[in-house]
Amino acid sequence: MRLRSKSTKAVALLAVAIVMLAGAAAFLAARGGGGDGSLYEVVDYAGNRIKLEEAPKRIVTLDAKMTEMVCELGLTSNVVGVTSDDGVHDVSDFIYGLDFDIGYPTQLKEQIRSGKTALIGGVTNWTTDQVIKADPDLVVFENSANNLNKMKMLQDMGITCLVASNTYDRVGVIYDNMELLGKALGRSDRAKMFNDGMAEAVEYIYGRCKGFEGRDVVMISAPGGTLYAYGSSNLKHVVLRSLGCTTRMAGDATGIVTVENVLEYQPDVIILDPMGKTTDMSALKRQFESDPLWADVKALRGGEIYYLEYAPFQATGYTTHHFVHGIALMAAIVFDELGVDVPQLVEGEKYLGYVSWINRRD
Amino acid sequence: MTNAEGGPADAEMLAGNTVIRGTAHLKRRMAAAIALGMASMLLLYVFSLTMGAYSLSFAGAWDAMVEIIKNGGPQSTDAKVLFFSRMPRSLCVIMVGAGLAAAGAVMQALIRNPLVDPYITGISSGASFGVLLFTIGGASLGALVNANYVIPVVAVIGAIAAFMLTMTVAEISGGRAMSYVLGGAVITMGLSAGTTLITSFNIDELHSVSIWLFGSFADLRWEQAGIIFFPILLVLLFLLCNARSLNKMLLGEEQAHSLGMNARTYKRNMMIVVAALTALCVAFCGVIGFVGLIVPHLTRMIVGGDHRMLLPTAMIVGANILLAADIFCKSALSYVELPIGAIISVVGVPLFIYIMAKEGRKYAM
Secondary structure (H helix, E strand, C coil): CCCHHHHHHHHHHHHHHHHHHHHHHHHHHHHHHHCCCCCEECCCCCCEEEEECCCCEEEEEECCHHHHHHHHCCCCHHHECCCCCCCHCCCCCCECCCCCCCCCCCCHHHHHCCCCCCCCCCCCCCCHHHHHCCCCEEEECCCCHHHHHHHHHHHHHEEEEECCCCCCCCCCCHHHHHHHHHHHCCCCHHHHHHHHHHHHHHHHHHHHHHCCCCCCEEEEHHHCEEEECHHHHCHHHHHHHCCEECCCCCCCCEECCCCHHHHHHCEEEEEEECCCCCCCCHHHHHHCCCCCCCCHHHHHHHHCCEEEEEHHHHHHHHHCCHHHHHHHHHHHHHHHHHHCCCCCCCHHHHHHHHHHHHCCCC | ECCCCCCCHHHHCCCCCCCCCHHHHHHHHHHHHHHHHHHHHHHHHHHHHCCCCCCHHHHHHHHHHHHHHHCCCCCCCHHHHHHHHHHHHHHHHHHHHHHHHHHHHHHHHHHHHCCCCCCCCCCHHHHHHHHHHHHHCCCHHHHHHCHHHHHHHHHHHHHHHHHHHHHHHHCCCCHHHHHHHHHHHHHHHHHHHHHHHHHHHHHHHHHHHHHHHHCCCCCCHHHHHHHHHHHHHHHHHEEEEEHHHHHHCCCCCHHHHCCCCCHHHHHHHHHHHHHHHHHHHHCCCCCCCHHHHHHHHHHHHHCCCCHHHHHHHHHHHHHHHHHHHHHHHHHHHCCCCCCCHHHHHHHHHHHHCCCHHHHHHHCCC
């Protein structure tokens, strides 16, 4: 009887402990969804000192990259307004190398369709009226002159604004933005989980490429057939250099170039993207292959010009955790040693097949 | 008020000044200007063949030229760069420079206002707007047809449509010289707003149309040169043949009518020709302002207002100025090209202000 009584007490204590733990977990989940739940004071990239009293229930994000990060933090259902860059929202719903189920952009698209999430203009032409109409607790956007001009009015209306960095001169800026959002939104643990996952995937890519002979690469966009070489400080070129490549043809800033520039520098590898949806990259490939001047380009003769369609272009130009795909794709293109057979015309979603190698981690 | 052949005596005549002098000294000046202009154009053309992102010395360019002539075509990379890239590009620049200058001079005569040009009257913007609509809105069409042939057509349609609008606005507001300037300004603003609207809804396509907004001769080839060269040449010859009639137009529609011209019809037809000429000029290189405005002025200072002298000289001067600007744009920075539209405007704005301050009061606005 005593034993039974002791046993009953122990079970009862255990049950109470479990209920308390479950309650605490539920409370934390409600606040932080896997994070530590603490809302830290942060100083954002516009110098705003922000300390939220409670986790925001209504968030407006004015840049698709910020939208993705907020969604990755588990707050998709709290997003009540986004800008209408549906092309940028149209990325893959998963990221190789990061084994997390992010549900982005599917869930967000569904919310937009149902009207739960409003479209707040375009990324450059959103208005403060549209934002105010969405009645947000918090507005998240990147640091740009256009955004900062409108920020003051939002702040005067009592709306808290959180400004992320837009100077993507190193991969670490993606981590910095995620960390900032995580701290401000009470999801530090989840932000760290994503950042650690991405850092590990990036580390894996660098590790696999270590020792490979660096090549001279240039990334060029060809919207409407006009060629623009990305500047040397562009993140794509920064990554290529960190992989051991050179980017001799890249100037200080992105600018118009011609085939003469390509002939002058004769890079080993040329990666072309459309910088938009309308350029037909297969037509561009045919055009270059029949052009007598391009015929003298070493990379063309060696089959080392790669034409990225819109989806793979997003992978290399979309500075969120999806950028893991961009790094993996660039590495797969540049280094034959990786054994990934990337065709010259990198079509649509097929590019995912050329980046899946980063999942083969031991 | 006119000389023996029916044209105004000199630049002062154009300005409404009653002082009349003979034309012999102006003819001598024209001959000198054309001779010098042709010589400098030839030099600049040769110079332009050696300038660009790809390193090609004068000796290298000479060897490449010899190779092209000897073999009937280019074989080495040097010769290919020379033949496929630089020769057609510089030829395009010359034709566009001459075309824009002539378009400006003719427009100034027809409207009798030396402060107008195809840019100010909305024609360039109309052509550019047409190309923009095609590039963004007609992307699927672009896949079906050769854009090289469609672009000049949509540019001409856009230019003529814009010009018709400007003409309508100008005519219903009295048809005075100033009406054309204001009408053009309004239409240009409208087209600019349309351009902004279209690009704001297609922000990721902005770069694909920026070439027409900023102006550039980058990567023009024989294919494009062939398309614009002969039509522009024909229009220029046509304008030269019309120099005497343009002189009559300077006297005003009533005076021209008394000299046997159907001035109104002539003016309308010539404006359409100018719109088409401008459209051909901007079709592949985008909007380039001020050449049509500044060059006729500079030329008028040298050879006076008689279009028999003004037009050929303006064509040569326009070609020289644009060729020099293009050489600068493609060689100022080693890794990228500068947009020629912007560079011309940087030089053109202070020049225009100077001309306005100096000459503006002379003209009835």
